[in-house]
Amino acid sequence: MSLCDLAPHHVRGIAPYQPGKPIAELAREMGIAEDEIVKLASNENPLGTSPRVLAAIENVFLELARYPDGSGFDLKAALAERLKVGQEQIVLGNGSNDVLEMVARAFLTSGSSAVYSQYAFAVYPLAVQGVGARGIEVPAKDYGHDLMAMLEAIEDDTRIVFLANPNNPTGTFLPPAEVKSFIEEVPREVLVVLDEAYYEYLPRELQGDSVGWIAHHPNLIVVRTFSKAYGLAGLRVGYGATSAEVADMLNRVRQPFNVNSLAQAAAMEAMEDEAFLEHCLDINEAGMDQLTEGFKRLGVEYIPSHGNFVCCRVGNATAMYRSLLRQGVIVRPVANYGMPEHLRVSVGLESENAKFLQALEHALNKS
Numbered sequence: 001m002s003l004c005d006l007a008p009h010h011v012r013g014i015a016p017y018q019p020g021k022p023i024a025e026l027a028r029e030m031g032i033a034e035d036e037i038v039k040l041a042s043n044e045n046p047l048g049t050s051p052r053v054l055a056a057i058e059n060v061f062l063e064l065a066r067y068p069d070g071s072g073f074d075l076k077a078a079l080a081e082r083l084k085v086g087q088e089q090i091v092l093g094n095g096s097n098d099v100l101e102m103v104a105r106a107f108l109t110s111g112s113s114a115v116y117s118q119y120a121f122a123v124y125p126l127a128v129q130g131v132g133a134r135g136i137e138v139p140a141k142d143y144g145h146d147l148m149a150m151l152e153a154i155e156d157d158t159r160i161v162f163l164a165n166p167n168n169p170t171g172t173f174l175p176p177a178e179v180k181s182f183i184e185e186v187p188r189e190v191l192v193v194l195d196e197a198y199y200e201y202l203p204r205e206l207q208g209d210s211v212g213w214i215a216h217h218p219n220l221i222v223v224r225t226f227s228k229a230y231g232l233a234g235l236r237v238g239y240g241a242t243s244a245e246v247a248d249m250l251n252r253v254r255q256p257f258n259v260n261s262l263a264q265a266a267a268m269e270a271m272e273d274e275a276f277l278e279h280c281l282d283i284n285e286a287g288m289d290q291l292t293e294g295f296k297r298l299g300v301e302y303i304p305s306h307g308n309f310v311c312c313r314v315g316n317a318t319a320m321y322r323s324l325l326r327q328g329v330i331v332r333p334v335a336n337y338g339m340p341e342h343l344r345v346s347v348g349l350e351s352e353n354a355k356f357l358q359a360l361e362h363a364l365n366k367s
């Protein structure tokens with residue numbers, strides 16, 4: 001008997017999450033110097049972390065022997081004030097990924113189901129399958145979420161609907177009014193997880209007041225992260241905002257010290273540094289224009305995106321991905337999402353985007 005047989009069927013059936021290739025790994029494999037490699041594979045902030053944040057966490061280094069504040073009091077207070085909700089409505093996560101897992105652990109069993117869209121963020125099916133629940137995948141419409149079809153897909157045993165807006169990897173976006181109407185139609189005994197990992201990148205007029213909807217929809221959980229626009233992916237910190245009842249359940253399955261002390265301090269400072277955030281958004285907008293103009297010039301189709309990444313259609317994406325790797329450019333294949341002809345590329349700095357476009361042109365000419 002293999003030890004794998006000791007794991008339940010639903011765990012053995014999990015297809016592991018495929019992260020973007022680390023720079024050090026490509027450097028080892030191809031013998032390319034690390035500083036010549038461009039990584040546009042994990043939607044990380046190309047400007048790195050704000051210098052203000054780096055300065056603020058230095059004080060915390062001296063306290064690393066101590067456990068972090070398990071309740072995350074200060075960070076929750078700062079978030080609650082900003083979001084105009086009570087502190088008891090905030091749940092902190094070791095990345096927002098942690099919050100998504102908590103929702104699955106707290107509310108799903110092997111006898112229940114969760115609804116999500118085709119091409120939706122890969123962590124939803126993973127979290128659902130990890131607790132032995134049934135995932136109901138709803139066919140996408142133009143690569144985006146088909147809200148009507150998702151409503152109709154809700155069954156008697158459905159406890160959660162996952163919605164990513166903007167969605168990763170497609171970058172598709174639903175206007176706030178449509179999401180709000182959807183939430184109004186979802187039965188009150190079904191939780192709606194609204195994953196807004198790219199919320200900060202939206203222009204003001206497209207940023208809905210999703211947290212404000214919680215007052216009327218206690219079954220709504222809005223999930224956001226410090227990994228993307230705030231440039232803290234390596235520290236792992238995100239949060240959910242929801243009703244006090246739902247937050248209470250999430251906190252019961254949360255690890256006692258899930259958000260480390262550096263992450264808590266960094267997130268507090270990151271929220272204050274509005275100048276850095278604005279700069280990141282400007283760079284992203286310019287970079288997105290640079291990439292999409294490059295695609296047009298090369299005759300490459302792409303899915304218009306509201307995030308800090310964009311999917312382009314390149315035919316044999318595996319071959320194209322490999323060719324880009326050989327040229328020192330790491331992007332993300334999305335065949336595991338059922339998109340074998342697309343590559344997802346994160347928006348980088350101007351020079352990084354240029355290097356990617358040049359490598360893409362080279363790869364296209366050879367294929």
Ligand SMILES: *Cc1c(COP(=O)(O)O)cnc(C)c1O
Pocket residue numbers: 043094095096097098121164166167168195197224225226227233236237238
């Ligand atoms: C990146 C991402 C997350 C998770 O990010 P964390 O680093 O775990 O906070 C969640 N949802 C979507 C859609 C993402 O793209």
